[in-house]
Amino acid sequence: MSRVLLFNKPYGVVCQFSCDGLHSTLADYIAVPDMYPAGRLDTDSEGLLILTDDGVLQHxxxxxxxxxxxxxxxQVEGTPDEAALEKLRNGVNLSGFMTQPAQVKIMNEPENLWQRIPPIRERRNKPTSWLELVIREGKNRQVRRMTAQVGYPTLRLIRYRVGEWTLDGLEPGIWREAAV
Structure with missing residues:
Protein backbone atom coordinates (compact mmCIF):
# COMPACT_ATOMS: atom_id res chain seq x y z
CA MET A 1 0.00 0.00 0.00
CA SER A 2 1.34 3.43 -0.96
CA ARG A 3 2.03 6.02 1.69
CA VAL A 4 1.63 9.76 1.19
CA LEU A 5 2.88 12.46 3.54
CA LEU A 6 1.79 16.10 3.41
CA PHE A 7 4.48 18.46 4.69
CA ASN A 8 4.32 22.21 5.25
CA LYS A 9 7.81 23.15 4.09
CA PRO A 10 9.16 26.21 5.88
CA TYR A 11 11.09 28.99 4.18
CA GLY A 12 14.78 28.12 3.81
CA VAL A 13 14.40 24.33 3.69
CA VAL A 14 15.85 22.44 0.71
CA CYS A 15 13.57 19.79 -0.88
CA GLN A 16 16.05 16.95 -0.47
CA PHE A 17 17.09 14.61 2.31
CA SER A 18 20.85 14.88 1.77
CA CYS A 19 22.71 17.70 3.50
CA ASP A 20 23.91 20.57 1.32
CA GLY A 21 25.85 22.22 4.16
CA LEU A 22 23.94 25.50 3.85
CA HIS A 23 20.27 24.86 4.59
CA SER A 24 17.95 22.66 6.59
CA THR A 25 16.75 19.65 4.63
CA LEU A 26 13.73 17.35 4.69
CA ALA A 27 15.75 15.00 6.93
CA ASP A 28 15.60 17.63 9.68
CA TYR A 29 11.79 17.30 9.73
CA ILE A 30 10.80 13.88 8.39
CA ALA A 31 12.25 10.66 9.83
CA VAL A 32 10.16 8.26 7.74
CA PRO A 33 12.28 5.90 5.62
CA ASP A 34 11.92 5.52 1.85
CA MET A 35 9.87 8.69 1.28
CA TYR A 36 10.61 10.90 -1.71
CA PRO A 37 9.25 14.32 -2.70
CA ALA A 38 6.75 14.39 -5.56
CA GLY A 39 7.83 17.72 -7.03
CA ARG A 40 9.87 20.48 -5.47
CA LEU A 41 9.58 23.90 -3.91
CA ASP A 42 12.39 26.42 -4.10
CA THR A 43 14.31 27.05 -0.90
CA ASP A 44 12.69 30.48 -0.61
CA SER A 45 9.15 29.14 -1.17
CA GLU A 46 6.89 27.68 1.50
CA GLY A 47 3.96 25.35 1.75
CA LEU A 48 2.66 22.01 0.66
CA LEU A 49 5.15 19.37 -0.33
CA ILE A 50 3.90 15.85 -1.01
CA LEU A 51 6.13 12.87 -0.30
CA THR A 52 5.47 9.24 -1.17
CA ASP A 53 7.12 5.84 -1.15
CA ASP A 54 5.47 4.92 -4.48
CA GLY A 55 7.51 5.82 -7.58
CA VAL A 56 4.52 5.56 -9.94
CA LEU A 57 2.43 7.86 -7.74
CA GLN A 58 5.36 10.24 -7.37
CA HIS A 59 5.54 10.49 -11.17
CA GLN A 75 2.17 37.99 -2.15
CA VAL A 76 3.30 40.48 -4.77
CA GLU A 77 4.68 43.97 -4.69
CA GLY A 78 2.02 46.43 -5.82
CA THR A 79 -1.62 45.94 -6.75
CA PRO A 80 -2.06 44.09 -10.05
CA ASP A 81 -4.50 45.64 -12.49
CA GLU A 82 -6.88 43.66 -14.67
CA ALA A 83 -4.48 43.84 -17.65
CA ALA A 84 -1.73 42.08 -15.64
CA LEU A 85 -4.17 39.43 -14.41
CA GLU A 86 -5.38 38.86 -17.97
CA LYS A 87 -1.80 38.31 -19.15
CA LEU A 88 -1.40 35.59 -16.51
CA ARG A 89 -4.72 34.05 -17.58
CA ASN A 90 -3.58 33.94 -21.21
CA GLY A 91 -0.07 32.62 -20.59
CA VAL A 92 3.18 34.53 -20.21
CA ASN A 93 6.29 34.37 -22.38
CA LEU A 94 9.26 33.55 -20.14
CA SER A 95 12.35 33.86 -22.31
CA GLY A 96 11.05 31.72 -25.16
CA PHE A 97 8.83 29.47 -23.02
CA MET A 98 5.11 30.25 -23.14
CA THR A 99 3.34 29.24 -19.93
CA GLN A 100 -0.02 27.57 -20.06
CA PRO A 101 -2.92 29.82 -19.03
CA ALA A 102 -3.24 30.25 -15.27
CA GLN A 103 -6.31 30.80 -13.16
CA VAL A 104 -5.67 33.90 -11.07
CA LYS A 105 -7.61 36.24 -8.82
CA ILE A 106 -6.83 38.80 -6.17
CA MET A 107 -7.52 37.44 -2.68
CA ASN A 108 -7.42 38.67 0.90
CA GLU A 109 -4.36 37.80 2.95
CA PRO A 110 -4.85 34.18 4.04
CA GLU A 111 -6.35 33.81 7.50
CA ASN A 112 -4.17 32.46 10.31
CA LEU A 113 -1.07 32.78 8.16
CA TRP A 114 2.14 32.04 10.03
CA GLN A 115 4.95 34.58 10.20
CA ARG A 116 7.76 33.97 7.76
CA ILE A 117 11.25 33.95 9.20
CA PRO A 118 12.89 36.08 7.97
CA PRO A 119 10.01 38.41 7.08
CA ILE A 120 9.60 39.72 3.53
CA ARG A 121 11.13 43.05 2.66
CA GLU A 122 8.56 45.82 2.78
CA ARG A 123 8.64 49.31 1.35
CA ARG A 124 6.75 52.12 3.03
CA ASN A 125 5.46 53.58 -0.21
CA LYS A 126 4.70 50.30 -1.99
CA PRO A 127 1.64 48.25 -1.04
CA THR A 128 1.49 44.50 -1.39
CA SER A 129 -1.34 42.27 -2.64
CA TRP A 130 -2.19 38.58 -2.47
CA LEU A 131 -3.07 36.45 -5.50
CA GLU A 132 -4.46 32.96 -5.72
CA LEU A 133 -2.77 31.45 -8.76
CA VAL A 134 -3.47 27.97 -10.15
CA ILE A 135 -1.19 26.31 -12.68
CA ARG A 136 -0.91 22.79 -14.07
CA GLU A 137 2.78 22.83 -14.90
CA GLY A 138 5.80 23.68 -12.80
CA LYS A 139 8.91 24.97 -14.50
CA ASN A 140 11.83 26.30 -12.49
CA ARG A 141 10.68 29.34 -10.45
CA GLN A 142 7.70 29.64 -12.80
CA VAL A 143 5.28 31.54 -10.56
CA ARG A 144 7.94 34.06 -9.53
CA ARG A 145 8.95 34.58 -13.16
CA MET A 146 5.32 34.96 -14.26
CA THR A 147 4.44 37.66 -11.73
CA ALA A 148 7.69 39.53 -12.42
CA GLN A 149 7.02 39.39 -16.17
CA VAL A 150 3.68 41.19 -15.71
CA GLY A 151 5.26 43.82 -13.43
CA TYR A 152 4.45 42.52 -9.94
CA PRO A 153 7.42 40.75 -8.32
CA THR A 154 6.69 37.93 -5.88
CA LEU A 155 7.62 38.67 -2.28
CA ARG A 156 6.24 35.51 -0.69
CA LEU A 157 5.14 32.25 -2.31
CA ILE A 158 3.12 29.56 -0.54
CA ARG A 159 1.87 26.42 -2.26
CA TYR A 160 -1.52 25.79 -0.72
CA ARG A 161 -2.92 22.88 -2.75
CA VAL A 162 -1.79 20.06 -5.03
CA GLY A 163 -4.75 18.25 -6.57
CA GLU A 164 -7.11 17.54 -3.66
CA TRP A 165 -4.42 17.76 -0.95
CA THR A 166 -4.13 21.05 0.99
CA LEU A 167 -2.13 22.70 3.75
CA ASP A 168 -5.19 22.92 5.99
CA GLY A 169 -4.27 22.15 9.59
CA LEU A 170 -0.51 21.95 8.97
CA GLU A 171 1.82 24.39 10.68
CA PRO A 172 5.26 25.03 9.13
CA GLY A 173 7.64 22.12 9.69
CA ILE A 174 4.80 19.67 10.45
CA TRP A 175 3.73 16.67 8.36
CA ARG A 176 0.87 14.20 8.44
CA GLU A 177 -0.06 11.06 6.59
CA ALA A 178 -2.78 11.42 3.94
CA ALA A 179 -5.16 9.05 2.22
CA VAL A 180 -4.20 8.00 -1.28
Missing amino acids: RISDPRYKLAKTYWV
Missing part, protein backbone atom coordinates in the same frame (compact mmCIF):
# COMPACT_ATOMS: atom_id res chain seq x y z
CA ARG A 60 1.76 11.04 -11.53
CA ILE A 61 1.83 13.86 -8.98
CA SER A 62 4.84 15.69 -10.39
CA ASP A 63 4.61 15.14 -14.16
CA PRO A 64 2.81 18.02 -15.94
CA ARG A 65 1.34 15.57 -18.46
CA TYR A 66 -1.16 14.54 -15.76
CA LYS A 67 -2.31 18.17 -15.35
CA LEU A 68 -2.59 18.06 -11.56
CA ALA A 69 -3.59 21.58 -10.47
CA LYS A 70 -1.30 23.39 -8.04
CA THR A 71 -2.70 26.38 -6.13
CA TYR A 72 -0.34 29.06 -4.84
CA TRP A 73 -0.90 32.01 -2.54
CA VAL A 74 1.37 34.72 -3.88
